[in-house]
Amino acid sequence: MEIRGLEESLPEAPLSGSDTVYVESDHVSIGYRSKRTGIYKPACSDLNFNIKRGEFVVIIGSSGCGKTTFLEAVAGLVPVTRGEIRIGGHAIKGPGKERSLVFQSPSLFPWRNVRDNVLFSLQAQRNLTPETKARAEDLIALVGLKDVMESYPHELSGGMKQRVNLARALVTQPQLLLLDEPFGALDAQTREMMQHELVRIWQAADLGEARNAIFITHDVEEAVFLADRILVFSKSPASLAADIRVELPRPRLPAHKRSPEFLKFQDLVLSYLYQGDSNPRESAEDSR
Amino acid sequence: MSLATSDRAPSTTESDDGPSRGIVNWIRNHTKTAYGVLGVATVLILWQLTAVTGLVNVTIASDPTRVIAAEISLFSSGQIWGPLGGTAIEVGWGMLITLVVSIPLGLILGRVRALYDMTEPIINILNSVPYVLFLPVIIFWFGIGVQSRILLVIWAATLPLIINTTAGVRNLNSDYIRVARMCCAGRWTFYRSVLFPATLPYILTGIRLSIARALVGAIVAEFFLSGGGLGYFVQTATSNFDMNEAMAGILIMAVVAVVLTRLIGRLERRYTHWSQG
Numbered sequence: 172m173e174i175r176g177l178e179e180s181l182p183e184a185p186l187s188g189s190d191t192v193y194v195e196s197d198h199v200s201i202g203y204r205s206k207r208t209g210i211y212k213p214a215c216s217d218l219n220f221n222i223k224r225g226e227f228v229v230i231i232g233s234s235g236c237g238k239t240t241f242l243e244a245v246a247g248l249v250p251v252t253r254g255e256i257r258i259g260g261h262a263i264k265g266p267g268k269e270r271s272l273v274f275q276s277p278s279l280f281p282w283r284n285v286r287d288n289v290l291f292s293l294q295a296q297r298n299l300t301p302e303t304k305a306r307a308e309d310l311i312a313l314v315g316l317k318d319v320m321e322s323y324p325h326e327l328s329g330g331m332k333q334r335v336n337l338a339r340a341l342v343t344q345p346q347l348l349l350l351d352e353p354f355g356a357l358d359a360q361t362r363e364m365m366q367h368e369l370v371r372i373w374q375a376a377d378l379g380e381a382r383n384a385i386f387i388t389h390d391v392e393e394a395v396f397l398a399d400r401i402l403v404f405s406k407s408p409a410s411l412a413a414d415i416r417v418e419l420p421r422p423r424l425p426a427h428k429r430s431p432e433f434l435k436f437q438d439l440v441l442s443y444l445y446q447g448d449s450n451p452r453e454s455a456e457d458s459r
Numbered sequence: 460m461s462l463a464t465s466d467r468a469p470s471t472t473e474s475d476d477g478p479s480r481g482i483v484n485w486i487r488n489h490t491k492t493a494y495g496v497l498g499v500a501t502v503l504i505l506w507q508l509t510a511v512t513g514l515v516n517v518t519i520a521s522d523p524t525r526v527i528a529a530e531i532s533l534f535s536s537g538q539i540w541g542p543l544g545g546t547a548i549e550v551g552w553g554m555l556i557t558l559v560v561s562i563p564l565g566l567i568l569g570r571v572r573a574l575y576d577m578t579e580p581i582i583n584i585l586n587s588v589p590y591v592l593f594l595p596v597i598i599f600w601f602g603i604g605v606q607s608r609i610l611l612v613i614w615a616a617t618l619p620l621i622i623n624t625t626a627g628v629r630n631l632n633s634d635y636i637r638v639a640r641m642c643c644a645g646r647w648t649f650y651r652s653v654l655f656p657a658t659l660p661y662i663l664t665g666i667r668l669s670i671a672r673a674l675v676g677a678i679v680a681e682f683f684l685s686g687g688g689l690g691y692f693v694q695t696a697t698s699n700f701d702m703n704e705a706m707a708g709i710l711i712m713a714v715v716a717v718v719l720t721r722l723i724g725r726l727e728r729r730y731t732h733w734s735q736g
Contacts, residue, residue: 266640266642272637274638278632278634278638282656325733
C-alpha cells in the first residue's frame with residue numbers, strides 16, 4: 172500500500188536502491204504514558220511502509236509530530252507499542268551494532284578529544300584494533316577535522332561538533348545510519364554546507380556494501396536535497412501522509428536547489444505538509 | 460575555522476615563571492598572590508611586634524621567630540617525624556579506604572534508584588550528626604588503637620564523598636546515556652568510560668571536602684586516643700607550657716592541609732578542565 176506522489180508523471184527507474192526490503196515498519200504505533208498525568212499519548216499511529224536496501228530516506232513532518240520518536244524506535248531506544256519494526260527481517264529489541272544514530276545535539280563527551288570521541292563507539296563495541304583506529308582517523312580526515320583531532324569539544328564550533336557526531340556514528344560501519352535533525356541547530360550557511368558534506372561523506376565513506384540512511388528533518392529543502400525518497404508524516408500522532416520518490420540526478424549540488432525540478436519536488440512535499448494542517452487523518456486517507 | 464588547540468588557560472595565581480624579571484614584574488603578574496602574602500606578613504609582623512613590645516606574654520602566645528626556631532629544632536632533632544608520620548598513617552589509610560569504598564558506592568547509589576531511595580535518609584541523618592559524637596562508641600567497639608583513629612577518619616571523610624559522587628551521577632546528562640546505549644556499551648564500559656569521567660568534577664569536589672574532614676577527624680581522634688600524631692603532639696606541648704612547639708605543630712598541620720588542597724586543585728585542572736570551559 173504505497174502512497175504515490177507525482178510518481179506516475181515521472182520516470183519509473185529508481186536512482187538508487189535495490190529491490191530487497193531492508194527496514195519494515197509493520198503497522199507501528201508508538202506512544203508513552205505521561206509521567207505527571209498517567210494519560211497515554213500516542214506519538215505515531217499505524218506507520219506501515221518498507222525501506223529498500225540502499226535507500227536514503229528522509230522523514231519530514233512538523234515539529235512535535237512524532238518523527239523523532241519513530242526514529243528512536245528504529246534505533247531501539249524507545250519500545251514500540253503496537254506492530255513491529257524489522258531490520259533485515261529481524262524484529263528489533265534494542266540498540267544494535269548494525270545501527271548508528273547521529274544525535275540532534277552533538278552529545279559529545281567533553282572529557283574526550285575529537286579522536287577519542289570517535290573511538291568511543293568502537294571501544295564500546297570492543298572493536299578497537301589498529302585497523303579500526305586507522306579507519307577512525309581516515310574518517311576524521313574525511314569529515315574535515317584532521318587538524319583538530321586533539322581538540323576538546325568545547326573548543327569546536329557547532330558545525331564541527333556535528334561532524335564529530337557523524338564520524339562517531341560512521342566509524343562502526345553501520346548498515347543503517349539514523350540521523351535525527353542533525354543540522355537543525357546550525358545556522359543557515361553552516362547547515363547548507365553540512366548537507367553538501369553529508370552527501371559527499373555518504374558517498375565517500377568506507378561503509379562496505381550497505382548504506383541505508385533514515386534522516387529526520389522539518390526542512391523541506393533539506394529533505395529534497397538529500398533524499399532518494401521522502402516520507403511525509405502528518406501532525407501528531409504521526410501517520411504516513413505521503414511517500415515521494417525524489418527522482419533527481421546525483422550528485423546533487425547546492426546550485427541544483429534553484430532548478431525547476433527541485434522546486435517542483437519542494438512544492439509537492441509542502442503541499443502534503445500543509446494538507447496535514449487542516450485534518451491530518453483525512454488527508455492521509457485522501458492520499459491513498 | 461582556526462582555533463587554539465590544547466591551549467589550556469594557565470592559572471594566573473599559580474603558574475610560576477621564575478624570578479627572571481625581578482620582583483616588581485612578579486607582583487604585577489600575581490596581584491592576588493601578592494596580596495595574600497601581604498596579609499600573612501601583616502599578621503606575623505603584628506604578632507611579632509606585640510611580643511617584642513611586651514604587650515603579650517611570649518610564654519603564653521609565643522611569637523613567629525620562636526616558632527621558626529622551634530620548627531628548626533623539631534626537624535633537626537627528628538623529633539617531629541614520629542607525630543607527623545602517625546597522623547600521615549591515619550589520614551593516608553583513612554583516605555585510601557574512603558576513596559576505594561565511597562566512589563564506587565556513590566556511582567552505584569546514583570544509578571540504582573531503589574538503593575538511592577533506601578539509603579538517602581540514612582546518609583542524610585548520619586551526615587547531619589556531628590561525627591565526633593561517634594568517637595566514644597568507636598572506642599567502645601574497637602578500642603584505643605590506631606584502627607579506631609583510622610575508623611574515625613573514614614567515618615568523617617566518607618559521607619561527603621558519597622553524597623557528592625551520588626549527586627554528580629544524578630546530574631548526568633541523559634544524552635551521554637543515550638550515546639552509550641546506542642553504541643551498545645556494556646555496563647563496565649559505561650561505568651568506567653562514561654559515568655566516572657562525567658562525574659569526576661563532583662568526585663574531586665567531594666575529595667576536597669573529604670580531606671578537610673579527614674584531617675579534623677585525625678586530630679580529634681588523637682586528642683581522645685592519645686597514641687601519637689600531631690594532635691597529641693600539640694596537646695602535649697600545650698600541657699607542658701611549650702607554646703613555641705605547640706604553634707610549630709599547628710604550622711606543620713597548616714602546611715599539610717594547604718599542600719593536600721593544592722594537590723586536589725592540580726588534579727582538577729588536569730582532569731576536569733573541560734567542565735569549566
